Amino acid sequence: MATTPPTTKQISDTIVNQVSAAISQTVPLLPLAFTRVLAKALAGIYILLYKYIGWMSLQQFVRTAYFGDTEILGRTVNPLVEWGRLIGVGDPDPGRSAELIVDITVINQVGNLPAGTLMTSNVNQITYILRSEVTLNAATVQGTFRASSDVDGNTNTGADGNLNVGDAISFVDPLNNVQRDGVVNSVSVVGLDPETEEAYRQAVIDRFQARPQGGAGIDYVIWGTEVSGIINIYPYKGTPGYVQVYAEADTSLDPDGIPTAGQLTEVENSIIYDANGLQTRKPVNVFLQTFAITRKGYTVDITNLAADDVLTLQTNITAALTEYFLEREPFIDGVTPTPRRDFVKLSGVVSIVDSYTSAVGGSFDDVELFVTAGLVPVPVQDQLTVGQKAKADAVNYV
Numbered sequence: 001m002a003t004t005p006p007t008t009k010q011i012s013d014t015i016v017n018q019v020s021a022a023i024s025q026t027v028p029l030l031p032l033a034f035t036r037v038l039a040k041a042l043a044g045i046y047i048l049l050y051k052y053i054g055w056m057s058l059q060q061f062v063r064t065a066y067f068g069d070t071e072i073l074g075r076t077v078n079p080l081v082e083w084g085r086l087i088g089v090g091d092p093d094p095g096r097s098a099e100l101i102v103d104i105t106v107i108n109q110v111g112n113l114p115a116g117t118l119m120t121s122n123v124n125q126i127t128y129i130l131r132s133e134v135t136l137n138a139a140t141v142q143g144t145f146r147a148s149s150d151v152d153g154n155t156n157t158g159a160d161g162n163l164n165v166g167d168a169i170s171f172v173d174p175l176n177n178v179q180r181d182g183v184v185n186s187v188s189v190v191g192l193d194p195e196t197e198e199a200y201r202q203a204v205i206d207r208f209q210a211r212p213q214g215g216a217g218i219d220y221v222i223w224g225t226e227v228s229g230i231i232n233i234y235p236y237k238g239t240p241g242y243v244q245v246y247a248e249a250d251t252s253l254d255p256d257g258i259p260t261a262g263q264l265t266e267v268e269n270s271i272i273y274d275a276n277g278l279q280t281r282k283p284v285n286v287f288l289q290t291f292a293i294t295r296k297g298y299t300v301d302i303t304n305l306a307a308d309d310v311l312t313l314q315t316n317i318t319a320a321l322t323e324y325f326l327e328r329e330p331f332i333d334g335v336t337p338t339p340r341r342d343f344v345k346l347s348g349v350v351s352i353v354d355s356y357t358s359a360v361g362g363s364f365d366d367v368e369l370f371v372t373a374g375l376v377p378v379p380v381q382d383q384l385t386v387g388q389k390a391k392a393d394a395v396n397y398v
Helices: 008-023 034-058 079-087 197-209 217-224 261-272 310-327 346-359
Strands: 070-072 075-077 099-105 118-120 127-130 140-149 168-171 181-189 230-237 242-249 287-292 294-303 343-345 366-371 381-383 388-397
Touching (some): 140 181, 217 242, 310 388, 343 346, 346 366
Antiparallel strands (some): 070 075, 118 127, 294 366
């Protein structure tokens, strides 16, 4: 069977040849000969059928299904989203705007700060809008501001709208009763970008490959990672009747991937309730505890590193070691894949340093690995514990 459709000319020539064979004579070559005109018209219909059937065939597979609205017999559908709904992934995450709790210094404790008041940040050039009226009845008051638009007028600011605690944010129009500059006190809602086609397609494929099994360990991973901004879930058997779930967030707010209290609440709800708000997920006789992961820091000392371009070599080694530590994670039998990555090994660190150094004809004398807390030497390996991941605190060249 042909893997690609024939061209319009090939089909047209085939029709002409078949007609010639049927009437036992050659069809005239004149461009306006009836048979040739008819053949071209019919070839166009055949091509449309080829393309339509080919497109419909691709919709039968998640990896090739079209991600976009298309109208079929008067109904608008998104084939890939329909697959997602069928398997239980739901619709792609539309993203959300960040919401910040801002400390506002009051100069004159009179009146109110009306809803809709605008503030902006020099950090990201995004405008924030006050969600509800704030009474100016104290030296410092707090207001909830939602990211509304950026300098280009885009209304879905997503992760770009996130600010750190302590960042300055200023009123667009100076007000008499308050200071122009405020300070971010906390983040009540983490801003997230809309889910990309690639991420959504992979989520649907992953759900087909690992379907919920009524409360198995992998189910907690599936349910927990449905929460926007949560990238890893590590479930453990706690005391009898309890399941302890450790969640890791993306780095949009915290470089160590530590989720906020709000995200942990969302994880718990996602594990208990389905998209319809029904308790169809975790077993009813299981009590759930949710925690944030922790990061165990390590320090690496590399002695007498030498090369023609030692600065570039140091940069490459530091980046590789940083990635190595970030890849270390807890091992949970039946949940996390092999090979195990819950050990931080001195041999692995030395191998990275040696491979990069050898590649440029460089040299080094020694590599030492320490647990940063207390600078405890790691002579062979160090194992991560429950809910613990690793990070490189420092790579020192001595």
